Amino acid sequence: MEPNTFQLTSIRNLAEKYDYFCLDCDGVIWSGNRIIDQSIDVINWLHSQGKKIYFITNSSGKTREDYRIRIQKMGYSECVEEQIYGSAYTTAKYIKEKYPEITKVRVVGMNSIRKELSAQGIDSEGGEDELTFDNSTGYMSMDDFEKYPLDPAVKAVVVGLDTKYTYAKLSVASLYIQTGGAKFIATNDDAFDVVNGRKMPGAGAMVQSIQFTLDQSGKDRNIYKPEIIGKPNPYVIELIMRDNNITDKTKMIMIGDRPDTDILLGFNAGIDRCLTLTGVVDSLGSIQSWVEKNENFRPIYVVKSFGKLDDSEISQ
Numbered sequence: 001m002e003p004n005t006f007q008l009t010s011i012r013n014l015a016e017k018y019d020y021f022c023l024d025c026d027g028v029i030w031s032g033n034r035i036i037d038q039s040i041d042v043i044n045w046l047h048s049q050g051k052k053i054y055f056i057t058n059s060s061g062k063t064r065e066d067y068r069i070r071i072q073k074m075g076y077s078e079c080v081e082e083q084i085y086g087s088a089y090t091t092a093k094y095i096k097e098k099y100p101e102i103t104k105v106r107v108v109g110m111n112s113i114r115k116e117l118s119a120q121g122i123d124s125e126g127g128e129d130e131l132t133f134d135n136s137t138g139y140m141s142m143d144d145f146e147k148y149p150l151d152p153a154v155k156a157v158v159v160g161l162d163t164k165y166t167y168a169k170l171s172v173a174s175l176y177i178q179t180g181g182a183k184f185i186a187t188n189d190d191a192f193d194v195v196n197g198r199k200m201p202g203a204g205a206m207v208q209s210i211q212f213t214l215d216q217s218g219k220d221r222n223i224y225k226p227e228i229i230g231k232p233n234p235y236v237i238e239l240i241m242r243d244n245n246i247t248d249k250t251k252m253i254m255i256g257d258r259p260d261t262d263i264l265l266g267f268n269a270g271i272d273r274c275l276t277l278t279g280v281v282d283s284l285g286s287i288q289s290w291v292e293k294n295e296n297f298r299p300i301y302v303v304k305s306f307g308k309l310d311d312s313e314i315s316q
Contacts, residue, residue, distance in 0.1 A: 024256030027279020037307025058188035058230040060160030087187035087230035109160030138166020160187035161203040188230030232264035259297035275299035
């Protein structure tokens with residue numbers, strides 16, 4: 001790796017320079033159900049120092065309220081909903097702001113997406129529990145597809161991770177976009193989540209399967225390209241700044257474990273960024289392979305772990 005392309009540092013050192021800490025969750029604060037190192041203690045320390053903390057996650061499987069409860073139970077008792085920016089919430093906000101004319105959408109994803117849409121005054125159909133007409137299987141016949149009654153009020157299809165994804169859901173989503181003219185919006189397009197070293201398919205699997213049914217000729221690729229709202233779209237940083245009256249980007253930093261979402265988000269939003277070695281990237285040596293794919297994946301800082309306040313020593 002080229003020397004001096006990023007700075008090895010510690011969270012304590014970063015706290016001397018930055019006032020607003022934007023934190024990824026899985027791979028930084030926790031991994032599955034396990035808290036990473038002393039990450040909650042570090043959050044509480046940052047809070048005690050007057051730092052503002054915002055939790056940014058591409059996961060659409062929980063509402064802001066769900067995440068607040070989880071983080072409080074982990075030990076950060078001061079956590080409030082206004083600190084949490086999950087992709088279900090940010091997608092609902094995006095639709096309300098950019099497409100105020102949309103009052104109903106079709107959801108492929110968990111019910112948390114429907115709840116966040118409802119909180120923004122947007123009606124929805126679909127969700128995790130809808131399998132098909134008899135609500136017992138994911139089967140859809142050609143006759144079902146041909147006769148499926150599209151709701152003219154549905155003006156967008158919102159896609160997130162759906163752990164109960166079925167052929168019927170795929171078919172109806174595709175139908176609304178190709179025939180009904182609905183906008184194609186995704187909470188995120190993450191390919192996978194790392195679970196104990198295994199790559200578990202992410203929302204991108206749903207998003208790309210729907211897109212694949214729409215653009216086989218290639219000529220309509222841009223027409224059917226989904227709007228991806230989660231990281232690395234800078235919208236979430238813009239939303240945080242507006243919500244919290246932040247005017248000085250130089251005091252903000254994004255901390256995450258994924259170069260292609262977290263670090264790229266920081267780059268796209270024009271704020272500084274720090275990579276942790278506790279998730280997708282777990283060693284200094286592997287950073288360069290990411291940077292070779294895209295120079296904008298390069299972090300400004302690297303810490304061994306967000307959960308280690310003073311540790312800036314990292315072996316190769």
